[in-house]
Amino acid sequence: MDELDIYVNLQPLDKPSGYPGGRRSTVKCRETFHTLEPNTAGPARSGARDGKKSSYRVAAVCLGLLCLLLLAGLITVVFQYTQGNSEWKMDMALLQTSYNNLTEERDQLQTSYNNLARERDQLQSSYGMLTKELDHVKNRWVRFSRSLYYISSVEKSWQESRDDCRNRGADLVIINSKEEQEFTRGLKKRLWIGLTDRETEGTWRWVDGTPLTKSYWASLEPNGASSDEDCAEIKMYNEETSWNDAPCDDRSFWICEK
Ligand code: 2F8
Ligand code: CA
Numbered sequence: 001m002d003e004l005d006i007y008v009n010l011q012p013l014d015k016p017s018g019y020p021g022g023r024r025s026t027v028k029c030r031e032t033f034h035t036l037e038p039n040t041a042g043p044a045r046s047g048a049r050d051g052k053k054s055s056y057r058v059a060a061v062c063l064g065l066l067c068l069l070l071l072a073g074l075i076t077v078v079f080q081y082t083q084g085n086s087e088w089k090m091d092m093a094l095l096q097t098s099y100n101n102l103t104e105e106r107d108q109l110q111t112s113y114n115n116l117a118r119e120r121d122q123l124q125s126s127y128g129m130l131t132k133e134l135d136h137v138k139n140r141w142v143r144f145s146r147s148l149y150y151i152s153s154v155e156k157s158w159q160e161s162r163d164d165c166r167n168r169g170a171d172l173v174i175i176n177s178k179e180e181q182e183f184t185r186g187l188k189k190r191l192w193i194g195l196t197d198r199e200t201e202g203t204w205r206w207v208d209g210t211p212l213t214k215s216y217w218a219s220l221e222p223n224g225a226s227s228d229e230d231c232a233e234i235k236m237y238n239e240e241t242s243w244n245d246a247p248c249d250d251r252s253f254w255i256c257e258k
Contacts (some may be wrong), residue, residue: 042148080191144183147175151187158231161254162193170258174206184255185237192254195232217243
């Protein structure tokens with residue numbers, strides 16, 4: 001901390017200086033400076049102070065420019081962030097729209113698929129009914145007593161023949177009356193019938209599980225002549241007793257009943 005002593009001559013204003021009757025007083029003023037030194041060295045010292053001041057000004061201007069630069073950078077960053085943010089929002093909105101459209105399309109496809117599946121089932125059912133009707137139209141089904149009979153036009157094993165009958169809503173024929181026996185042998189064809197002892201050798205049962213009570217075996221049948229003969233057929237149709245047991249894998253025509 002520096003001190004500067006200033007001495008001031010005080011005189012009354014209405015009397016000229018040096019007036020003999022006047023009283024000369026001297027007041028000592030003391031002033032305290034914290035940063036600036038008193039100009040005690042004349043013009044040289046004042047020039048140095050001016051140089052310092054201009055340095056401060058330059059520094060202040062630089063500082064101001066730096067602040068402006070920082071502000072501009074900050075504004076740019078904020079602008080870019082805002083811009084990027086809005087682009088991201090637009091992308092999200094587009095994605096959401098695409099997702100919604102795809103969901104809608106998927107639902108429409110699902111509906112179409114369900115409708116097509118329903119139509120396919122209806123067509124399948126119609127096809128089955130038409131096939132049955134065609135069979136009747138072609139006289140493939142013959143009515144006798146209270147049943148309908150289907151005589152195959154191709155040959156298959158006993159099991160395949162039975163499967164075909166079941167696919168037609170029927171089964172291999174069960175012969176349980178003299179009239180039915182006469183009707184079937186009257187077809188004059190070698191045919192698989194719905195009788196087998198595959199479950200228990202020697203115990204013949206009809207395809208509905210009922211045991212054989214009245215039989216029409218040909219003479220010396222069933223004999224299991226060739227290896228395993230577990231399925232029954234109409235063979236000697238010219239005889240009243242016309243049945244024979246034969247290997248189930250042999251291929252033959254068959255007769256269904258429903
Ligand atoms: O003579 C009856 C006898 O005839 C054939 O065997 C030689 C039959 N075999 C086949 O149909 C495969 C037997 O079942 C039948 O008993
Ligand atoms: Ca036999």
